[in-house]
Amino acid sequence: MRRKAMLFTVRRKKKGGGASPARRTRPFQHMVLRRLRELKKIVPDALDADVDMLLRRTADYICILELKVTVLRRLSAIYGA
Numbered sequence: 888m889r890r891k892a893m894l895f896t897v898r899r900k901k902k903g904g905g906a907s908p909a910r911r912t913r914p915f916q917h918m919v920l921r922r923l924r925e926l927k928k929i930v931p932d933a934l935d936a937d938v939d940m941l942l943r944r945t946a947d948y949i950c951i952l953e954l955k956v957t958v959l960r961r962l963s964a965i966y967g968a
Contacts, residue, residue, distance in 0.1 A: 926945060927933045933944050 923938065923941065925942060927936070930941065930945050930948050933941050936944060
């Protein structure tokens with residue numbers, strides 16, 4: 888390969904006239920909304936919940952899962968599996 892083909896050009900940011908703050912937050916908002924939709928699919932009984940209720944139910948669900956793991960570990964220790 889020639890050395891010239893391996894070089895990349897670097898674009899520099901313009902000092903003025905960049906994207907407005909509202910435009911920069913849109914990808915972040917879309918990412919948050921996408922993750923909330925995925926969370927609604929994972930957490931039981933959360934399909935119609937608003938964000939506050941979804942986060943509460945998620946915290947409860949995490950506690951339930953941790954309890955299940957603890958119980959299964961102890962059962963495994965008792966029965967030697």
